[in-house]
Amino acid sequence: MEGSLNAVGYGLAAIGPAIAVGLIFAAYINGVARQPEARGLLQPIAILGFALAEALAILGFVLAFIA
Amino acid sequence: MPYALASGGFEAPGVSSFWHPLIGDGAFAITRTMFVAVLSVILIALVMTAVSRRLQLVPGRTQFAVEGVYNIARNQIGVDFIGEARLRPFLPLLVSLFLYILVNNLAGIIPFVQFPTMSRFGYAVGLTAIVFVVYHAVGIRKKGLGGYLAGMMPPGVPILLAPIVYVLELLTYFVTRPLTLSLRLFANMFAGHTLLLVFALGGEYLLLHGGNVVLQGAGIASFLMFILMTFFELLVQFLQAYIFVLLTAYYIADAMAEEH
Numbered sequence: 001m002e003g004s005l006n007a008v009g010y011g012l013a014a015i016g017p018a019i020a021v022g023l024i025f026a027a028y029i030n031g032v033a034r035q036p037e038a039r040g041l042l043q044p045i046a047i048l049g050f051a052l053a054e055a056l057a058i059l060g061f062v063l064a065f066i067a
Numbered sequence: 068m069p070y071a072l073a074s075g076g077f078e079a080p081g082v083s084s085f086w087h088p089l090i091g092d093g094a095f096a097i098t099r100t101m102f103v104a105v106l107s108v109i110l111i112a113l114v115m116t117a118v119s120r121r122l123q124l125v126p127g128r129t130q131f132a133v134e135g136v137y138n139i140a141r142n143q144i145g146v147d148f149i150g151e152a153r154l155r156p157f158l159p160l161l162v163s164l165f166l167y168i169l170v171n172n173l174a175g176i177i178p179f180v181q182f183p184t185m186s187r188f189g190y191a192v193g194l195t196a197i198v199f200v201v202y203h204a205v206g207i208r209k210k211g212l213g214g215y216l217a218g219m220m221p222p223g224v225p226i227l228l229a230p231i232v233y234v235l236e237l238l239t240y241f242v243t244r245p246l247t248l249s250l251r252l253f254a255n256m257f258a259g260h261t262l263l264l265v266f267a268l269g270g271e272y273l274l275l276h277g278g279n280v281v282l283q284g285a286g287i288a289s290f291l292m293f294i295l296m297t298f299f300e301l302l303v304q305f306l307q308a309y310i311f312v313l314l315t316a317y318y319i320a321d322a323m324a325e326e327h
Contacts, residue, residue: 048317062250
């Protein structure tokens with residue numbers, strides 16, 4: 001079998017950010033469902049949180065290529 | 068050839084797939100990336116000047132579309148994060164960043180161009196360098212150098228923890244923020260374009276060199292996946308342009324904020 005262990009490592013590393021992104025959007029959907037008029041207020045916050053959580057996955061992606 | 072993939076005939080796309088010198092070679096080559104970047108600037112300049120030259124009170128279809136893009140950068144991001152009163156000096160930066168990144172990202176799926184500029188790291192670094200200088204300059208101009216550096220400290224930290232927290236805050240402002248801002252844009256475009264390449268090239272290889280019906284069927288499925296992923300890329304490309312400008316606005320607002 002051939003291939004790169006880096007890809008496996010990155011797959012493992014992506015689990016954490018994936019859960020984080022899921023939680024963030026779950027909370028966002030919850031918030032909008034409870035208070036639809038708060039949508040405009042919540043959206044940038046959700047996207048901001050998504051971007052911050054995603055940064056970890058991005059760092060892992062780059063390390064997978066460097067290592 | 069039953070094991071087409073294991074035979075080593077297929078060359079998976081990688082970092083080298085993103086190097087397209089058009090004129091010359093080496094460090095001073097004129098590349099496809101530069102060409103796309105220049106093309107995007109010309110396109111933006113032409114469209115924006117043409118539309119803004121004949122503005123109407125009741126917008127036509129074109130003006131409505133351009134105003135929509137402008138509104139995303141101005142009202143949805145700028146007003147929300149920086150606030151209407153202090154937005155004016157930063158509005159050109161935010162809008163042009165948004166337009167430039169959006170058009171360059173979309174170039175990744177526009178037929179015949181099909182190359183996202185930001186999948187070369189240097190372009191993302193260049194944009195981030197501008198943002199980095201701007202938000203530090205804004206903070207220093209607003210509070211003075213000492214005030215700006217002191218303002219990085221979050222309030223209410225116990226005195227024992229303060230040195231550690233301050234070092235972490237310094238790292239955030241000077242390392243993590245520019246690093247993640249540039250890497251996010253670059254890695255998303257790079258990964259997205261690599262994904263498209265894998266499905267397109269893999270589909271072509273399976274279909275033409277697969278050898279049996281099962282692998283050829285997988286090739287067709289791969290092409291379908293390619294089309295599906297193109298639409299997903301459209302979403303990601305828009306989202307990344309949005310996030311880049313949103314974080315820019317957030318960093319600027321944070322540098323100007325009275326307390327942490």
